[in-house]
Amino acid sequence: MTRLQLLGLAAVSALLAAGAAQANGNPANGRKLVYTCAGCHGVPGYTNAYPDYPVPKLAGQNEQYIVSALHEYKNGDRHHPTMMAQAQSLSDQNIEDIAAYLSSIKPNK
Numbered sequence: 001m002t003r004l005q006l007l008g009l010a011a012v013s014a015l016l017a018a019g020a021a022q023a024n025g026n027p028a029n030g031r032k033l034v035y036t037c038a039g040c041h042g043v044p045g046y047t048n049a050y051p052d053y054p055v056p057k058l059a060g061q062n063e064q065y066i067v068s069a070l071h072e073y074k075n076g077d078r079h080h081p082t083m084m085a086q087a088q089s090l091s092d093q094n095i096e097d098i099a100a101y102l103s104s105i106k107p108n109k
Contacts, residue, residue, distance in 0.1 A: 024096055024100075025063070025093075025095075025096035025097040025098070025099050025100025025101070026096075026097045026100060027097070027100040027101040027104050028101075029094075029097040029101075030096075030097035030098045030099070030100050030101025030102065031101045033090075033094055033097060033098050033101075034098055034101060034102065036086060037058065037086075037098070037102075040055050040082075041055055041056065041057060041058045042057070042058075042059075043055070044108070057107060057108070058102045059102060059105045059106065059107040059108060060102075060103065060105060060106060060107035061102055061103060062103060063099045063100060063102075063103035064099070066095075066098065066099035066102055066103065067095055067096060067099045070087050070090065070095045070098070070099070071087075071092075071095065073086070073087035074087035074088055074090065074095075
């Protein structure tokens with residue numbers, strides 16, 4: 001095999017491994033946990049007061065993105081006072097469950 005073919009094979013293997021390492025959440029439990037999330041993320045047209053920006057809708061969002069974002073808020077790598085406080089109250093399994101549920105529902109347009 002040429003060096004380029006080996007590099008391509010390595011890249012494909014990494015992508016497949018990343019796909020297999022998706023969240024292992026329980027959507028049914030996640031559905032119970034998102035009640036506080038819906039207060040901001042589930043309100044059509046809701047914007048944050050300061051700074052003024054639209055609050056993102058989470059329905060149908062990529063599961064791994066939600067897991068990463070919540071861990072970043074929990075660890076202080078992302079800064080938003082409300083989100084940091086919410087994430088601090090979640091276990092790793094809670095985060096996986098929430099991500100599994102939110103990624104499974106169809107977004108409202």
